[in-house]
Amino acid sequence: MSAPRIEVDLASGVPVYEQLRTQVVAHVAAGRLRPGDRLPTIRALATDLGVAPGTVARAFRELELAGVVVTRRRTGTVVAPDAAPATVDAREAAAAYVRAARAAGLTPDEAVDLVRGALLT
Amino acid sequence: MNLTVLLLALAVAALVACLVAVVAARATTSAVGEVAVSPAAHDRARRHAATVAAVAWAVLPAAALLLPGAVPDGPGAGVALGCVPAVAGLAFLLVAAVGERTWPAPRGTVRGAALSRRTARDVAPRWTVVALLTWSGLLLGTLLATGVTAGPDGRTVALQPDPLVSTAAGPYPGAPYAVPLAAATVLLALATRGVLHLVAARPAVAGVSTDDDALLRRVSGARVVAGVQLVVGGTLAAVLLATGRALRSAAHATYGVDGVQTEVVQPVADALGAAALVVAPAVALTTLLLALTALVRSSRAAQPHVAVRLEYRTRG
Numbered sequence: 001m002s003a004p005r006i007e008v009d010l011a012s013g014v015p016v017y018e019q020l021r022t023q024v025v026a027h028v029a030a031g032r033l034r035p036g037d038r039l040p041t042i043r044a045l046a047t048d049l050g051v052a053p054g055t056v057a058r059a060f061r062e063l064e065l066a067g068v069v070v071t072r073r074r075t076g077t078v079v080a081p082d083a084a085p086a087t088v089d090a091r092e093a094a095a096a097y098v099r100a101a102r103a104a105g106l107t108p109d110e111a112v113d114l115v116r117g118a119l120l121t
Numbered sequence: 122m123n124l125t126v127l128l129l130a131l132a133v134a135a136l137v138a139c140l141v142a143v144v145a146a147r148a149t150t151s152a153v154g155e156v157a158v159s160p161a162a163h164d165r166a167r168r169h170a171a172t173v174a175a176v177a178w179a180v181l182p183a184a185a186l187l188l189p190g191a192v193p194d195g196p197g198a199g200v201a202l203g204c205v206p207a208v209a210g211l212a213f214l215l216v217a218a219v220g221e222r223t224w225p226a227p228r229g230t231v232r233g234a235a236l237s238r239r240t241a242r243d244v245a246p247r248w249t250v251v252a253l254l255t256w257s258g259l260l261l262g263t264l265l266a267t268g269v270t271a272g273p274d275g276r277t278v279a280l281q282p283d284p285l286v287s288t289a290a291g292p293y294p295g296a297p298y299a300v301p302l303a304a305a306t307v308l309l310a311l312a313t314r315g316v317l318h319l320v321a322a323r324p325a326v327a328g329v330s331t332d333d334d335a336l337l338r339r340v341s342g343a344r345v346v347a348g349v350q351l352v353v354g355g356t357l358a359a360v361l362l363a364t365g366r367a368l369r370s371a372a373h374a375t376y377g378v379d380g381v382q383t384e385v386v387q388p389v390a391d392a393l394g395a396a397a398l399v400v401a402p403a404v405a406l407t408t409l410l411l412a413l414t415a416l417v418r419s420s421r422a423a424q425p426h427v428a429v430r431l432e433y434r435t436r437g
C-alpha cells in the first residue's frame with residue numbers, strides 16, 4: 001500500500017503548518033495512518049516540501065500537544081498508540097475548544113464548566 | 122605519467138560512461154503500472170539520475186587505471202597499489218554524493234510529499250546489499266587469515282614442506298597489506314551508507330507519484346551499491362590471486378642431496394593455494410556480472426510507466 005500523501009499550497013491563506021497538521025489528523029482519523037506508524041523526520045519532510053524545517057516542526061509540535069503523535073528519542077515521531085480514528089476528531093475538537101476558550105479569556109474552571117454544561121444537554 | 126595509460130583510461134572512462142548512459146536512457150517500456158503524474162517530470166528525473174550514474178561510473182575505471190601510474194616507486198608502492206581500487210571506489214562515491222546533492226528543490230506553490238519515513242535501507246535493493254556485505258565479509262576474513270599466517274616481514278608466507286627445507290614466497294597480503302585494505306573496506310562501507318542516506322534524503326521529485334519517486338531512489342541506490350560491490354569484489358579477487366600464488370609457490374620445494382633431486386609439497390598450503398586460484402576468477406566474474414545486472418535492471422526499472430491507450434476507430 002502506498003504511503004499517504006500530503007499536499008500544501010504555499011499560496012493559500014492557511015498557514016503551511018496548519019495545512020500539514022490538519023492533513024495528518026485527517027489521515028489518522030481515516031485510518032490511513034495507524035498507531036505506531038512512523039512519520040518522516042522534520043528535515044526530510046521539509047526537504048520534500050521545500051519549506052523551512054521550523055514550519056514542519058511547528059506542525060509536529062501541535063500534533064504532539066493534541067495527542068495525535070508522540071516523539072521518542074529512538075524512533076522519532078510516530079502516531080500515538082491511543083490515536084484511534086474514533087478519538088482523534090474528539091481530541092482535535094477539544095484542542096480547538098481550549099484555544100477558543102483561552103482566546104475568549106476564560107479561566108480553566110470556566111472552560112470546564114462550559115463543557116460540563118454541554119454534556120448535560 | 123605514461124601517455125598510453127592516460128589515453129587508455131580516458132577511452133575506457135568514455136566507453137563506460139556511454140554504455141551506462143545508453144543503458145540507463147534506453148527507451149523501452151516496462152510493465153503497465155501506476156501512471157506517472159507527469160511523464161515529462163519523470164523523464165527529467167530519469168535523465169538526471171542517468172547523468173549522475175554515467176559520470177560516477179566513468180570516474181571509477183578512470184581512477185582505477187590512472188592512479189597506479191601516480192604511485193611512486195618504493196617500499197610502500199605495493200600497499201598503495203593494493204589500495205587503488207578502494208580509492209577509485211571512494212572517488213566514485215564522491216561523484217555520486219555530489220550528484221545526489223544536485224537534485225532540484227521543489228518549485229511551484231502546490232507541493233506534495235509522502236508521509237512515510239525513508240532510510241538508507243529502503244533505497245538499496247536487498248540483493249545488491251547482500252552481494253556487497255558478502256564480498257566485504259569474505260575480504261575481511263581473508264585479510265585476517267593472511268595477516269595471521271604471514272611471515273615476520275608481513276609480505277611473504279613462510280612454510281616448511283619438509284624437515285630439511287624451509288620456503289617463503291610473496292607478495293603475500295600480511296599485516297602491511299591487510300590492515301590498510303581492511304580499513305579501506307570499512308571506509309567504503311561507511312561511505313556507501315552515507316551516499317545511500319543522501320539518496321533517501323534528497324527532495325521528492327515534483328510531478329511524479331510516490332511510487333515512482335521511491336523507484337527512482339532505488340535505481341540510484343542500486344547503481345551506487347553495484348559500483349561498490351564491484352570494487353570490493355575486485356579487491357577480493359586480487360587478494361585471493363596473490364594469496365593463492367604465494368601459497369602454491371611456497372608449498373613446493375626442490376632440494377638435492379648427493380645429486381638426487383627431491384621435490385616436496387606441503388599439501389594443505391598447496392590445496393588452499395589452488396582453491397584460492399580457482400575462486401579468484403570466479404569472484405571477479407561474479408562481481409562483474411552482478412554489477413552489469415544491477416545496471417540493466419535499474420535502467421529498466423527507471424522507465425516511466427505507461428498507460429494503456431485504447432483507440433477506437435469507426436469505419437467511415
